[in-house]
Amino acid sequence: MTGPGIPRDGLTDRAYETLRDRILDGRLAPSERLQIDRLSKELGVSHTPVREALNRLTSEKLVTLAPYKGFSVTPLLDVDSLRLLLEARRVIELGALDRSVVLATESDLDGIRQVLAKLDGIVAEPDLDIVSFNQLDAEFHRLTVTPCRNPYLIGSYDDLRVHLQIARYYRGRPATDSQQAQVEHHAILDALAAGDRDALVDAASRHVDTVSGRLAGEGPTA
Template identity: 90%
Template sequence: MIGSGVPRDGLTDRSYETLRDRILDGRLAPAERLQIDRLSKELGVSHTPVREALNRLVSEKLVTLAPYKGFSVTPLLDVESLRLLLEARRVIELGALERSVVLATSSDLEGIRQVLAKLDGLVAGPELDIVSFNQLDAEFHQMTITPCRNPYLVGSYDDLRVHLQIARYYRGRPAADSQQAQTEHHAIVDALAAGDRDTLIAAASRHIDTVSERLAGEGAEVPA
């Protein structure tokens, strides 16, 4: 049970966070119907916080609401939608990095390196934990653009990356792909730390190209 005696806003926030996490890690699958009564019982709250949480997820495009059908997890993006998402990511991420390379502090860089080290540890393990890698990968990229100090850029990027994170989860991530991603991540951090704008943009652009080629080549269907 999420908790009793908690203000309704708090119950809504907790319901939202729980449902969002379940969508991002695959416990709630793409296109799965979301019944308020069932979720209310599972989370130990009334219908109202669940409905409010679901409406918040609708605004993030993680959940859809259809007349006479109710709420459901948003289906996986098809290949064309994924291409458009990655195109938008390129514009937002590279634009943010152009500012991050100027404004990043030593504290920013230390936080980024800590996440990078955790990713290195996962890649070095005997079996890749895909869910953990994807979560840390998303955190890494978010931290590289946060130093741009523009909440609109950061917010726009965050809206996009959750769908990319879900797509990655359902396509898997071979160990070789993760190792390549880490090589590219290190190049991004090195250029950011050196304040080398041109090298940073080139490194980030190559990384986005690699992601685009792999995801577009694998299609958009959920494995059976």
């Protein structure tokens, strides 16, 4: 089933990216069993690349491997675990932004502006495209973190954000909450562009608090 001339690593990467995307956008639901034989047929590759892809996803905690049961999509976090995750996000994201405000280049800022403009366009539509908004929302925040130029901070942030993206997808996001999120996003970009550390920390802290309240069920869901 392996394509001629295609390295096995390439097939593993393709299977990994496809399965990861399906988990993040909800096509593979939390706790869903992942049968290697079925996935192999769907993806058109042999069992080995699928198994290797699932092992990579297991290391990212997006997939769970249980004895005698095999692979399954990691269940949604409960409220307590979600709160702990959000606390960790606060520490990592604010720490990264503390460096980003000093190191961000005009190229970094242009990339953030482009994503923010796309988010504005989605929010302006009469029917909110939740999946697209969540994907771009995640991209926006990662682009504000990457100028810190610290691979360990960025890696730690990446480990958390995939689970936040899944939580956002399953908890929904009313249009009014998305509009408020955009106000907060613009405040973050304005402070970052101005090099105003205090304003950036304040804007990012308020945004994290708002998102935490929504996802933990302490206010309107996001």
